């Protein structure tokens with residue numbers, strides 16, 4: 158299937174590793190030029206070099222998307238380099254702080270909402286004028302299974318922020334119809350070769366094995382590439398009739414029985 162992405166431009170927040178880097182690679186394999194960012198300068202430079210080997214142009218910016226000026230620099234430098242932006246993938250996100258409502262602080266909630274929601278809204282505001290003047294395109298937000306399937310594992314502030322992102326997706330999609338920009342969300346389940354799950358696997362192999370056995374009918378965690386392919390498809394014109402939707406990409410991950418996860 159030709160996704161017709163050659164010479165288009167995709168911006169991916171957090172493209173140096175994990176799902177973001179796999180998404181950048183999947184776009185590059187389709188001939189799509191890239192703007193990527195991350196806080197670690199060496200890692201974003203290494204990512205740029207690897208992606209350029211696939212024959213596309215890459216603008217790599219050391220930026221923290223939670224800092225408004227830094228996010229602005231990322232978008233403006235990418236737009237200046239390419240003269241257009243067609244797609245935005247809001248990939249940056251994660252959980253910060255305590256794991257139960259009663260043990261969390263206000264700061265845990267504020268910083269988690271900043272990381273998973275507020276910076277996404279700012280990036281969308283920054284990017285819409287460019288996408289709009291490129292005759293339209295697409296935005297894909299990366300939420301999580303935690304945003305629609307409440308479980309005791311994972312932190313409540315992370316799930317709530319990801320749920321808000323899912324809610325907002327349809328709302329923004331309705332607003333942007335007139336700009337010819339589609340907005341969708343993918344919700345991955347637990348994905349291997351990403352920072353969090355790699356740490357869990359190495360630090361506690363026995364509980365990791367039990368987690369996989371009990372929670373995953375398909376016998377494994379997902380791969381970043383399996384999320385990346387869906388994101389790239391959603392950006393392409395082939396997905397023109399999918400708008401404002403939330404797409405779980407979760408290999409049928411199951412909530413683990415409460416008794417096995419009880420934190421007391």
Ligand SMILES: NC(=O)c1ccc[n+]([C@@H]2O[C@H](COP(=O)([O-])OP(=O)(O)OC[C@H]3O[C@@H](n4cnc5c(N)ncnc54)[C@H](OP(=O)(O)O)[C@@H]3O)[C@@H](O)[C@H]2O)c1
Pocket residue numbers: 170171172173174175176177194195196197200220221222223247248249250251252299300301302344345346347348349350351352353354
């Ligand atoms: N992994 C999973 O199992 C899973 C499951 C469901 C949903 N998700 C969601 O998928 C997305 C990606 O997760 P991941 O596991 O692939 O993450 P990851 O492996 O930790 O990679 C995160 C990427 O984002 C960058 N980043 C983080 N904070 C940033 C910031 N403030 N500004 C700019 N760049 C930043 C990181 O580079 P620096 O650290 O150098 O900045 C890195 O490039 C997140 O939204 C996450 O919530 C992940």
